[in-house]
Amino acid sequence: xxxxxxxTRTITLTGRAPVAIREDAWPEIAKGWAxxxxxxxxxxxxxxxxxxxxxxxxxxxAIVYGRYEYHSAWQGERRRDERAGVLVPAGGDIxxxxxxxxxxxxxxxxAAEAMICRVARECVAQLPAEHL
Numbered sequence: 570x571x572x573x574x575x576x577t578r579t580i581t582l583t584g585r586a587p588v589a590i591r592e593d594a595w596p597e598i599a600k601g602w603a604x605x606x607x608x609x610x611x612x613x614x615x616x617x618x619x620x621x622x623x624x625x626x627x628x629x630x631a632i633v634y635g636r637y638e639y640h641s642a643w644q645g646e647r648r649r650d651e652r653a654g655v656l657v658p659a660g661g662d663i664x665x666x667x668x669x670x671x672x673x674x675x676x677x678x679x680a681a682e683a684m685i686c687r688v689a690r691e692c693v694a695q696l697p698a699e700h701l
Contacts, residue, residue: 570579570696575591575592575593575662576592576593577589577590577591577592578590578592578595578597578641578699580632580634580654581634581652581654582632582653582654582655582656583633583655583670583673584655585632585656585700586623586693588632588656590624592624594626594627594631595624595625595626596624596625597622597623597624597696598623598624598625598631598695598696599622599692599695599696599697600620600621600622600691600692600695601620601621601667601681601687601688601689601690601691601692601694601695602618602619602620602621602688602692603617603618603619603620603684603687603688603693604616604617604618605617605684606680612643613641614640614641615639615641616641616644617637617638617639617684618637618638618639619635619636619637619638619674619680619681619684619685619686619688620635620636620637620688620691621634621667621670621671621674621689621692622634622635622692623666623680623692623696625660625663628659629659629667630656630657630658630659630661630664631634631657631661632654632656632694633646633654633655633657633663633666633667633669633670633680634654634670635637635654635670635673635674635685635688635698636650636651636652636653637649637650637651637652637674637677637678637681637685638650638651639678643685645676649678651674651677651678651689653670653673653674653677654670655669655670656693663696664693664696667689667692667693668689671685671686671688671691680700687697691697
């Protein structure tokens with residue numbers, strides 16, 4: 570008999586304790602991401618990565634979370650790893666939560682506004698369509 574292990578994920582939230590979820594119970598429904606480099610493609614001197622993801626439970630609660638990462642090959646430059654996230658109650662406004670996470674990342678980073686805004690727009694665009 571093969572044993573299936575349930576995969577869990579701990580997600581950093583803004584202004585509250587992190588949450589641990591079972592990935593099969595909270596599938597990803599939307600994601601926006603971007604990667605940018607300074608330097609050549611073969612040898613980048615700086616790397617910038619941003620993502621915002623939305624996971625939703627069957628009861629319609631959602632978790633919106635994001636991350637900004639900066640890596641530099643230059644001596645003395647510090648690595649950056651910033652995170653933000655919110656828990657959205659059942660029936661809550663997920664696009665507004667995406668904007669909240671993007672704003673929190675921009676505040677923490679103090680740069681990369683255009684990249685973070687582009688990722689937020691991409692994430693909203695990937696949400697399931699509202700049937701009218």
